[in-house]
Amino acid sequence: xxxxxxxxxxxxxxxxxxxxxxxxxxxxxxxxxxxxxxxxxxxxxxxxxxxxxxxxxxxxxxxxxxxxxxxxxxxxxxxxxxxxxxxxxxxxxxxxxxxxxxxxxxxxxxxxxxxxxxxxxxxxxxxxxxxxxxxxxxxxxxxxxxxxxxxxxxxxxxxxxxxxxxxxxxxxxxxxxxxxxxxxxxxxxxxxxxxxxxxxxxxxxxxxxxxxx
Amino acid sequence: xxxxxxxxxxxxxxxxxxxxxxxxxxxxxxxxxxxxxxxxxxxxxxxxxxxxxxxxxxxxxxxxxxxxxxxxxxxxxxxxxxxxxxxxxxxxxxxxxxxxxxxxxxxxxxxxxxxxxxxxxxxxxxxxxxxxxxxxxxxxxxxxxxxxxxxxxxxxxxxxxxxxxxxxxxxxxxxxxxxxxxxxxxxxxxxxxxxxxxxxxxxxxxxxxxxxx
Numbered sequence: 001x002x003x004x005x006x007x008x009x010x011x012x013x014x015x016x017x018x019x020x021x022x023x024x025x026x027x028x029x030x031x032x033x034x035x036x037x038x039x040x041x042x043x044x045x046x047x048x049x050x051x052x053x054x055x056x057x058x059x060x061x062x063x064x065x066x067x068x069x070x071x072x073x074x075x076x077x078x079x080x081x082x083x084x085x086x087x088x089x090x091x092x093x094x095x096x097x098x099x100x101x102x103x104x105x106x107x108x109x110x111x112x113x114x115x116x117x118x119x120x121x122x123x124x125x126x127x128x129x130x131x132x133x134x135x136x137x138x139x140x141x142x143x144x145x146x147x148x149x150x151x152x153x154x155x156x157x158x159x160x161x162x163x164x165x166x167x168x169x170x171x172x173x174x175x176x177x178x179x180x181x182x183x184x185x186x187x188x189x190x191x192x193x194x195x196x197x198x199x200x201x202x203x204x205x206x207x208x209x210x211x212x213x
Numbered sequence: 214x215x216x217x218x219x220x221x222x223x224x225x226x227x228x229x230x231x232x233x234x235x236x237x238x239x240x241x242x243x244x245x246x247x248x249x250x251x252x253x254x255x256x257x258x259x260x261x262x263x264x265x266x267x268x269x270x271x272x273x274x275x276x277x278x279x280x281x282x283x284x285x286x287x288x289x290x291x292x293x294x295x296x297x298x299x300x301x302x303x304x305x306x307x308x309x310x311x312x313x314x315x316x317x318x319x320x321x322x323x324x325x326x327x328x329x330x331x332x333x334x335x336x337x338x339x340x341x342x343x344x345x346x347x348x349x350x351x352x353x354x355x356x357x358x359x360x361x362x363x364x365x366x367x368x369x370x371x372x373x374x375x376x377x378x379x380x381x382x383x384x385x386x387x388x389x390x391x392x393x394x395x396x397x398x399x400x401x402x403x404x405x406x407x408x409x410x411x412x413x414x415x416x417x418x419x420x421x422x423x424x425x426x
Contacts, residue, residue, distance in 0.1 A: 012321075028341065043318060044346075044356075048352075048353045048356035048357050048360075049307075049315070049350075049353035049354075050349070050352075050353060051315065051353075059300050060300060060361070062300075062303045062304075062307065063307045064306065064307040064310040064311065064314065065309075066306065066310055066314070067303050067307040067309075067310055068303065068307075070302070070303065070306060071299050071300070071303040074299040074302065075299050086284050086287040086288050087272050087273060087275075087284070089279075089281050089283070089284065090275045090281065090283065090284040091273070091275075092277065093227070093277065093279065093283060094262075094276045094277040094280040094281075096280075097275075097277040097279055097280055097313075098262055098277065099315055100310075100314055101245055101277065101279070101314050101317075101318050102262070102264065102318055105314050105315055105318045105319055106318055106319055106324060111319060112344070114345065116258075118336070118345075119332075119338065121332070122384065125332065128331070129327070132327065132331075135265070137262075139261075139263075140260075140261045140262035140264075141262075143257075143261035144261050144262075147261075148254070148273070153245035199216035
């Protein structure tokens with residue numbers, strides 16, 4: 001298996017965690033997002049969406065982190081990354097999408113670059129923007145995790161899964177600016193700390209990747 | 214079943230299409246996004262994420278459109294909205310997420326409002342922003358649909374599914390500004406036209422909803 005990623009990409013970070021949780025070996029190729037390598041002709045011929053991650057598992061190129069993780073879970077069912085019951089699966093997917101649809105894409109590097117390069121925003125505006133979307137998203141996630149009775153050691157029961165895989169890289173992002181106050185999210189942070197005790201999460205962190213700067 | 218939505222919400226539009234494709238009856242509750250009803254205490258007690266759609270199907274509240282659609286597909290398997298093979302499923306989910314993660318959230322009403330109200334951007338900037346993210350996203354989707362040999366009448370073969378469910382509302386959005394040129398996306402538009410021949414898509418369009426203005 002070959003994973004196209006970038007050490008700082010949250011979406012690639014998610015896939016690294018999933019592969020580690022499944023105990024799978026994988027080769028990494030590095031697409032330097034700050035050099036815009038994801039828009040090179042060579043990479044666009046691999047992933048026309050011009051984004052990381054992409055995964056090759058002996059077949060066509062797989063793209064989009066959530067889609068890749070569902071694929072990994074369907075083809076290597078143990079340990080499962082989603083619960084067995086449809087309502088539980090919907091809950092976990094919703095928590096994952098609360099990060100992967102409603103926080104991360106708005107705070108993505110290319111969006112921040114557009115704000116600064118096209119619209120001329122300076123750092124204080126970028127910081128306001130960045131923190132705003134995390135705050136809105138974490139508020140809803142915290143409320144769900146703290147109150148619906150389904151979280152255990154992890155976001156859903158006592159085993160790590162798709163929701164945790166999305167949550168942990170987002171907490172890394174939330175630490176980008178010291179101005180972001182993580183204290184209103186004790187359940188998120190408790191689950192984050194639990195995840196970080198696991199080797200699968202530890203080995204996936206940005207600073208431990210071969211392309212880390 | 215009860216669907217909390219808003220006629221103009223792309224994400225609610227997706228769920229309406231999915232419910233219609235499955236031939237399911239549902240009651241609608243309307244959350245007025247321009248009046249910010251999604252952030253009212255009453256609605257936040259239903260969906261702590263403060264977003265539409267939300268679906269109640271005799272159990273806990275289900276949230277996030279993709280998660281809801283996967284739930285509908287798992288609990289009512291016919292007709293399927295995803296292919297049976299893991300690689301096909303990954304392709305369809307990736308196309309869906311190319312819209313639901315990488316276009317729609319960045320162009321969402323709340324983001325446009327933040328640009329105008331917090332950052333003071335005027336209409337020409339909003340239009341530039343709005344069109345930019347659709348163009349980037351559609352470029353990748355068009356390339357995949359036109360070149361990987363998996364599209365048929367619809368995005369994946371000859372039956373409508375999750376990718377089409379996400380694509381159609383995004384084409385509606387792309388028509389918001391006449392400045393957006395849809396001609397570079399002939400495959401997207403061919404599939405869009407095919408979808409719009411179906412009653413399930415027709416009945417789901419914003420202007421046919423009871424809360425349409």
